[in-house]
Amino acid sequence: MSELIIRAWTSYLRQLDCHPLRTKAITAGVMSGLSDAIAQRITGNKHIQMKRVMLMMLTGFAYLGPFDHFMRKILNKLFKGNSKETFAKKMFIQEFVIAPMNNMLFLAFYGKFVEGRPFSAVKQKIRNDFPSIQLAAWKFWPLITYLSYQYVPLKLHLLCANIIGVGWGVFLNLKARSVAPSLK
Numbered sequence: 001m002s003e004l005i006i007r008a009w010t011s012y013l014r015q016l017d018c019h020p021l022r023t024k025a026i027t028a029g030v031m032s033g034l035s036d037a038i039a040q041r042i043t044g045n046k047h048i049q050m051k052r053v054m055l056m057m058l059t060g061f062a063y064l065g066p067f068d069h070f071m072r073k074i075l076n077k078l079f080k081g082n083s084k085e086t087f088a089k090k091m092f093i094q095e096f097v098i099a100p101m102n103n104m105l106f107l108a109f110y111g112k113f114v115e116g117r118p119f120s121a122v123k124q125k126i127r128n129d130f131p132s133i134q135l136a137a138w139k140f141w142p143l144i145t146y147l148s149y150q151y152v153p154l155k156l157h158l159l160c161a162n163i164i165g166v167g168w169g170v171f172l173n174l175k176a177r178s179v180a181p182s183l184k
Contacts, residue, residue: 016155024158025065031162032060035169042170043177052114056169059109064102068158071098076154091145099137103172104130110176125176133175140168 015023036056037048075093079086104126111122144164152160 016159020155021066021069024069025061027159027162028065028068029057029059029061031166032064032169033057035166036173038166039170039173039177042174055114056173059106063105065158067102068161072154072157082149087146087149090149091142094145095138095142099141100134103133103137106172107133107176110173115177129175133172136171137168 012023033053033056036053040048040052071094075090079089107126107130108122111117111125112119117125144161148157148160
């Protein structure tokens, strides 16, 4: 069993070196789908809604993975080195510019495309829930970001964030979920 894990890990690292964008996009897609499936189970769904899982996988594959890949490359070009000042700049942009945008986009996407809500209901949901979600993000992600920049090799930052992000994705799914039944 351990040999299989070692081979899989070696293959993943090789793919990350040869095809970083593709590998990160696929990883983000799989992890986004996994977090949605877990959230569905937690909320008592007896059968996983595969359309939802596929929409979340598409979001991870087409947006989260590529966006994070390029964001980290840009931040590392803008802010070179490993000083505390450099880290603070990267963290500030990630936590106070990018994270709020991503959380708001998630709520909008989830409400409109996953639940099929009218835009007016989506806007109201964002107005109601975004502040508490963002506050929770600011309590949770800065520590993860700090640990990632300090101890995780750059090429594995997204994988680390994706693994931890499964739990965050479950939280977001549960917060984004409307109490009323879906309109679809």
